[in-house]
Amino acid sequence: MSRRIIEKIPENMASIYEKATRMVIESYYSRVAEEIVSNLKYDTILDLGTGPGYLPIEIAKRSLSVKVDGIDLTRELIAMAQENAVKAGVADRVHFEVLDAANLRFEDGSYGMVISTGMLHMLKDPVKVLRECYRVLKSGGEAWIYDPARVSSQIDKKRWKASFTFRERLFYRLFTIGALFNPLRTYKREEVIEMISATNFKEYWIEEGDGELKIRMRR
Numbered sequence: 001m002s003r004r005i006i007e008k009i010p011e012n013m014a015s016i017y018e019k020a021t022r023m024v025i026e027s028y029y030s031r032v033a034e035e036i037v038s039n040l041k042y043d044t045i046l047d048l049g050t051g052p053g054y055l056p057i058e059i060a061k062r063s064l065s066v067k068v069d070g071i072d073l074t075r076e077l078i079a080m081a082q083e084n085a086v087k088a089g090v091a092d093r094v095h096f097e098v099l100d101a102a103n104l105r106f107e108d109g110s111y112g113m114v115i116s117t118g119m120l121h122m123l124k125d126p127v128k129v130l131r132e133c134y135r136v137l138k139s140g141g142e143a144w145i146y147d148p149a150r151v152s153s154q155i156d157k158k159r160w161k162a163s164f165t166f167r168e169r170l171f172y173r174l175f176t177i178g179a180l181f182n183p184l185r186t187y188k189r190e191e192v193i194e195m196i197s198a199t200n201f202k203e204y205w206i207e208e209g210d211g212e213l214k215i216r217m218r219r
């Protein structure tokens with residue numbers, strides 16, 4: 001499997017990324033949050049590669065009993081996620097921190113559900129992350145991984161780019177030039193099955209649709 005060198009979203013791209021995700025809260029994160037909340041068996045959720053935190057926030061808005069932790073490698077995004085949680089009035093039930101999904105500080109069996117949107121394809125060591133999902137899940141708990149997130153197809157690119165500041169426009173140009181040498185990859189179903197076979201997950205389901213893989217694994 002080929003590996004991307006830059007795993008996290010660069011700090012100077014965080015504000016640009018946040019602007020894009022903000023445009024799809026209703027059309028994407030709300031839909032995924034509904035799906036997750038209607039399948040909740042436990043009240044503790046961990047969101048890996050949370051970005052600006054919109055998925056945990058939409059989940060917390062829909063379920064008052066739930067506690068969601070979100071982690072990401074990009075400091076700037078975690079700071080934005082914390083601010084967004086305060087603005088949404090859910091900061092008492094949603095917690096964000098900078099952490100590597102491949103080296104979680106949480107104890108075994110801490111979460112009822114582990115979720116992630118759009119992170120799998122960015123990982124240097126996806127198997128290590130899936131093993132961490134297994135470790136931190138309670139028995140019977142599930143990991144739901146959506147990848148690549150369908151976010152990009154729903155963004156109004158013209159409106160998004162028009163919202164850039166001068167500085168953001170420069171960073172965006174640099175980033176798109178860099179991306180030419182490091183194109184995004186997406187995993188095929190068979191590759192995901194190979195990854196899961198290297199973990200202790202025995203029960204799993206993979207759905208494909210609208211250009212997004214939805215992977216569900218039960219501990």
Ligand SMILES: C[S@@+](CC[C@H](N)C(=O)[O-])C[C@H]1O[C@@H](n2cnc3c(N)ncnc32)[C@H](O)[C@@H]1O
Pocket residue numbers: 007008009021048049050051052071072073074077099100101102116117118119122123149151
């Ligand atoms: C495409 S973004 C998706 C963000 C968010 N889930 C969303 O749907 O908007 C992928 C995120 O994963 C984060 N990421 C990549 N590798 C990571 C790792 N090993 N541990 C934690 N976060 C990681 C990146 O910094 C980035 O914010």
